[in-house]
Amino acid sequence: MNRALLAGLVRLAITLAVIAAVILAVLIPFALPHDQPGAVVAAFLLGPLSSVRHLGNVAEYATPIAFTGLAATVVFRSGLFNLGIESGVFLGGLAATAAALLLPSFGPFTPLVAIIVGAVVGSISCVIPGELRLRWDAPEMVTSLVLNFAILYAGVFFLNYYLRDPAAGSLMSYRIPADARLDRLLSGTRLNSGAIVALAACLTVGIWLYFTRSGLNLRIVGQGPAFAAHLGLPSRRIIMQAQLVGGLIAGMAGAIQVLGLYPRFSWTQLPGLGWTGIIIAILARENPFYVVPAALFLGYLQVGGDFLARDIGIPSEVVGLVTAAIMLAVTASAIFQHPAVLRLIRRIRRVEAAQ
Amino acid sequence: MTDGRDDGERAAGPAPAVAFDRISKTYANGTVALRDVSFSVPARTIHAICGENGAGKSTLMKILFGLEEPTGGRIWLDGRPVSTATRDFAGRHGIGMVHQHFSLIPTLSVTENIILGHEPGKGGLIDRAAARARVEMLSRRYGLAVDPDAVTGRLPVAAQQKVEILKALSRDTRILILDEPTAVLSPPEINELFSRLRDLSQHGITILFISHKLNEVRSLAETVTVLRAGQLAGAARLADVPDNMIMQMVMGRPVEITRRQPRQVTGEPLLAMSDASLASRDPADRLQSIDLVIHPGEIVGVAGVDGSGQRGLVSLVTGTARPVSGSIRFDGEDMAGASTARWRARGMAHLPSDRFTQGGVPALTLTDNAIAGTDGDKRFQRGPFLRRGAISRAVAAMVEDYSVRALSIGERLDSLSGGNVQKLIAARELATEPRFLIADQPTRGIDVAAAAFIHKRIVDAAERGAAVLLVTADLDELLRLSDRVVVMFAGRITAVLANEAQLTPERLGPFMLGLEGMP
């Protein structure tokens, strides 16, 4: 498998080179007017590595987006462009909070119960557009996009009327009971057991996709619908299964984010983790095993961006620009499908094969 | 038949309308579609171009139309060399083309389709009156009646074909290319079209006409050029040569066919299809009253020009279409409209003609493609988990057994050449020891050794007792393998022939081309 590895490394190197070029291109105009342009770049690139706590912050950012990246991976693997992950996170967080507040305590299993409730309720956001698509041919991209907002407002209504702490100064739930909150792993950061769950989830889904029959069938249905029909696979059921799993992961992401990081549920806007998940899925080339490194990479960019804002005074919005540019660049087939790149990769494989 | 360039330089008479001068074309993926093709077409004549599937006919015409760049050689028009790479080449030189596949936009009106790309304008708006008048004028002038305001996609195919032709004629066309325009038409429609084309020729238009059907070629054209495997195989005045000579040019030199000993099959057929009809939007898929039986151990070959209904036939027995009438029984069970899963559960296996969309997923590895669809096979699966070790060994054995040339079984399928993809698909489909095998163009585009190998596997399957339906455009292959041959034309079976020594491509030709056997 040596050649495949080498060819993969070449691809990775090209991807990283493109990303580095993009970051510099966006950052330089902001760095140049600064007295020490070098310090700007250094803060961005080295800041996140400067202490264990900051490394912990990287992992902390990476946790929820690894989940949503994984959810996007599963959903996209089915061939549907379902954007419901965004509200799935919101709904998962809300439902987990509701479970923690309204259900009796289950002792040490309280977080588990809350997460399960969050995941199940959160999955609705992906299942509905999928069902509408398969049953009635309604375009899932649009229905899921709009449904995100409908779910948001329904959720805010629920928060306001059923979970709101009237003594709190803004719209937030009652405090989530301590026994429902997730354990912290690293003092000084909020890195919590959710990070382990995320890692486990990526491995599990990776194993599902690549080492089980049903994962293989999902990949076939998503990437070769005509082949799936040729084989007589139950495509509709497989597609729905992927929407369900993607939704469950998204809901779990929201549940873990809320139970791990917040004392109360206070989202009144969509948290944006679903959109980031799409970026992750693309960066990871829809491979669950690459989701973790991709999420860590984006987490690293985030913390680097925070450094720019906190220590250098460069507005943190710059990170948004960087992220947008990276999204475009890493999907640019003109770069990655360029005949020269393809020839290079093919040659590497040939040379290796000849040895 | 003269070399175009020489003709242009020293001809005493009028220069030919078109001369191809050592045209070569190698596609980006390495396929050599044309090699040094030279011939010329006298002005104001109807000239036919014949050749097997993949011979390079369409490629040559696309080059003349400016849609593809030749990798070698050049085109001469009226004795002058021209560069096809210029903008709007075809429009400026009055070349119109009716493509093999419709190039109409179904949602546009007839008029809109015809004027698209050269819209008559007035004050920023399309001059609809002028456009309509133009269409009506064209329609009258060439005797092709169409409703200018109809939505193109809702028209019957024959009417759409007329729109295609009008579109091709809409820009002061002097040279009209028709790439298999009759494939979708019924005989009366074809007659009607031909009389229009003769009129056009009278109007001074030079026509290049591609068809697989010799009867059509003969009734329409004056001269014919035959391509084979991208090279010129011959040219003739049709009046001077008999059918069998042309057929020989098309098929190549008659090869000694080493047939397998046809089997005597008796007893109950495994597959019995009676009076089955299939409706479809695409006329090439329609079927009318098909009666077909296949016994266990029997190989039934289906001959026919592309689009004669083979695709419809295959879809009926692979679970992707339901007959509108008639019955399909398999092993005594009613299977009309059964799903693919049910067909497969009964032991159906299928080598599809479209390797990369139906035969596998290009982006998945060889291994994944090789074990796709083996759900529940205990050798490859323990519970929900794939037994990667056992699978690797099995796939490695398959690759070895079928001599699939690949760097490793972890490579993506699309890194393989076409022939190797086909070998892998054959390995997968035959690994299940099917009772019923459908082999659709099993060796199209693959080399002789690999083809022989796949042939052996198909015969092995039959010898194990499988019923085999072999659909192929390769008559050599057909005659090598089949016990019986059915010939299809225009959605019907026009002949059922025992594969005996006297059955030759020449004998099949008239049935395939609709000259014989039509009711």
Next chain:
Amino acid sequence: EAAAADKILLIINGALGDKSFFDSANHGIELIKAKYADKVETRVLEIGDDATKWEPALLDASEQDWNLIILGTYSISETLAEVARQYPDKKYILFDASVPYADGGYDNVYSISYKQNEGSYLGGVYNAELLKSGKLEGDIGTSLGFLGGMDIPVINDFLVGYIAGAKFVSPDIKIAVSYVGSFSDAAKGKELGLAQYRAGVGIGFTAASQAGLGQLSAAKETGKYVLGVDSDQEAIFAESDPAIASQVVSSVLKNVDVSLLQAYDKYVAGELKFGSEESLGLAEGAVGLVESGNYQQLATPELLAAIKTAKEKIASGEIKVPSAFGMSSDDLNALRNSVKP
């Protein structure tokens, strides 16, 4: 004296430019700088409104060598509560919220909360008097309005005080209440404002941040009036759009700037009571009405008298302004219904 300058950090868990208490807090820092000049070194740090980023930012700040870290809002108070315990040697000032002192262990945090209900009580008095006075031009209708950003306690605290103040002047006053559901959708804020004015509202009161500014535009269009909030909203538009400014009767303020300066004064004097919460209201000048600009033109002697009376009674405790904190949804609904036009 060779003592090093006091290093003060103001953390903004949002963005400056809110024309509200973040800007006011920023102004407070400017006041401190102006007063203490080079005895202080200050910095303002925006950490955005993404709550997941607050804790790392606060930890980072606490690791650095700031003498005093100032921050505000209810939303961040629980984050501070966790961080402050980890850095007992650091000093924090929390405005507009409090930490749970009852739990013990917050000896390094001084909290300022504002009786915004007292400020908006005055707003209610002022609006109701204005409506009665006939001093406003044109046909301005018969009722008051209230436009909240969201149906949440901190906004409803304004509402409750406002209703009480208005009722103090006219016991059967009618007040139309609506919420934008967003703090950023100015267009929708304007639409809701227009709907209120159409329904007979003469003077509105907007407590919806940037979405609420939409109502100012509505006031300009309909020739009706609006009471601003959080900053002198007449001043925002005084230069750029006088026609808007002329419809702003006044604004209810939380004087975060003043309270921060006062707190720092006490800190320097060593009198700041860390480990406790101070609730600042009218009496301390921490909340109130803008008394410049249009106020000067509009306030008749009777009106000034009424406001003066209200202030005195609140200061003396004779009037206890009700608060939305701790109020049940049913009570709140009953209150809203009692003034429904």
Next chain:
Amino acid sequence: MTGLAIITDPATFATVLRVMTPLLIAALGILISDRAGVFNLGMEGMMLTGALAGVLVSAWTGSAWLGLSAAIVAGGLIGALMAFAVNGLGANLIIAGIAVNLAASSGTTLGLFFATGDKGMSGALRSGVMPSLDLPFVRDIPGIGPLVSGHNVLTYGALLAVPLISLMMARTAFGLRIRAVGVDPKAAATVGISVKLIQLQALVLSGMLGGMAGAYLSMGYVSWFAQDMTAGRGFIAIAIEVMGMGTAWGTLAATIVIAIAETLAITMQTFGLPNELMQMIPYVVPIVILTIWTARGRARPAGR
């Protein structure tokens, strides 16, 4: 006010028009891109950019019309950028749209900050507003005069754009080519049409309309730019366009439905209905309508 009184109130009519205007302009922009086969998911970002550009330029030049032009140009530039990303770099169309939204959200905040030193809003800038138009003669017609006259020029612009775009699609060579490219780019290429050029033009036009829709928010509704002031209208416009079944008139009809729903949600607040549930309406209606329509067999009409 009773429910009936609200419906018959002329002011309700004006509200519907105001709510409609930005949605209609944006949805028409999406329509053009959609018909050309390059669905513009970046509309929200284009609107936001237009809203800021309009305010800044009108404040600098003192001319509302120059501000509007700048908004239109800014939107068009983003459209061109998107076309370059998709057809030049080969980036995924959907991703390009999401990236535009993300970049615009950050970029407008930065832009506002660099221009005014303020990240929240531009209230201190003396920016222009698009005038209202009193239609001579029409306004004097009893009954309908007051209904029809006196709205913002951009509202008339949006309403006028419906027949214009319908005409452009149906009757101009450009429109015809857009429709051809959107259905079958390969077939369109066989008659010498440059697919990339048509898609570039369509996205630029789409962006220009997006910029205009944004300008209506910052220079029509109110007279300043504020962070994220588009508040999801670009996404509602997407749903509207899809509900409009690919025609300008259908888009108008869908916009009216949504605008009425929103208007009711605004006016009904006085009845004490929870505003969160009211806010769901414009998002739930499209899902229901879309599903019903596609369920009945999605057939896109020819022409127009």
